[in-house]
Amino acid sequence: AVLVGGGAVGNGFLRALRHLQVRGTLPIVDPKVVGEGNPNRCLYFTSDHVGLPKAATLARSAQPDFPELKLEPYACTFGELVAKTGLVDTAIVTVDSRRARRSLQKEIPRRVIDASTTDARAVIVHSHSQPTDDACLACIYRHVPDEHARERSIAEGLGIDIEMVREGFISADAAGRIAKAHPSVEAKAIAGKAYDTLFKELCSAQALLTPEGRQVLAPFAFVSALAGVLLVVELLRSNHHAATTNYWTVDPWGAPIGRLRRLRPRVPDCEFCADDDASRLAQSLWEEAR
Ligand SMILES: [Zn+2]
Structure with missing residues (x-):
């Protein structure tokens, strides 16, 4: 497996994973450095880490929690890692954008375990194994006009x-x-x-109220940490062939509602599935692994 992304959700994933007995090697890929806004919600980062590479910093800080698992940092994208080392069996995905997820799908990992946060409002969990007739990562995070949501929430928050x-x-x-x-x-x-x-x-500074008096929320540490925990749960579900659904949205402010788990179908205009060559390749690459 490869951990893709060493940000808040990636930190939360390792923080939860340390409670299991895991062995072997886990590459961590992230091309970015620790930003000033990171330590408040990245459980393994402190303010001393600002400016250092995320992958190496996470590997170093989390390693003591994993006596039998070697954390191997790569300061590059998932695509660059695949180009270097070949196809990846399991991608544990914690990257921060829909676009990055769609391009990750094109590297055709056999299995994807993914969690994302929608500011403080939702945690989304997805998993699938190739070959599949249901939704892939690019189906779940297909291009939608709502990708300007951040700009909109800034505009709304500032009036x-x-x-x-x-x-x-x-x-x-x-x-x-x-x-x-x-x-x-x-x-x-x-x-x-x-x-x-x-x-x-x-x-x-919690100084932002929208015109209706609603507080505008910065990403909270607990939301990313929850996404990390749910990622570990989804990994276990998948390992035990219990992942019969591929999509779950969880409200971080309430109890998780199991009935909201869904099996989402392919979307007709998916950048990956609608490409016949790509889906045939996924089929032939991973058919035997099934
Ligand atoms: Zn798709």
Whole structure:
């Protein structure tokens, strides 16, 4: 197996996995470095790790919890790892975007165990084994217009138009409007800043209320940790051939509802499944493994 992504969910996965007796080698791939916003929800990272490669830092910090499992870091993408070492049997997927998941599917791992978070609102769990007639990772995370959800939630949280957010940096005009909607903010202090930076600052200071008075939520540590735990559970379900469904959405603020587990079908316009060559290849590569 390969752990894809050394961010908050990847950290949570290892934090939960240490309670099992696991042996062998687990490569961790992540091309990125630890950012300033990471240590608050990455259970193995501290502020001393900011600027260091995520994969190597996670491998080093988590290794003492795994006496019989060797964690092997790779500072590259999953595609680059596959190009170097060949096909991967099991991809444990914790990357942070829909697009990254779709391109990962094209590397045709035999089995995918995946968990993602939708800010603080939901944890989504997916798994499948090839060959399958049901949904693949690219079916579950197919391209949808909603990929601009982050821009929209920034616009909504700050009380401005989404077009302003797309400019990247806060104009004097936008600064005025933000200050009007949020009395604690001074227009002069925020003009010229990146929207992402201001949004994160205000979220972590819990200063953001939407016009309806609803708190805008930064990603919480517990949501990513929950996704990591559910990833371990899904891995066990799959190992024991108990994964008869391939999709589960869990509200992190309530009890998990088992009845919401679903078996999702292929989507007709899936980037992977609708490509006949790709699905034939998956079939021939993994038919025997079944
Ligand atoms: Zn598909």
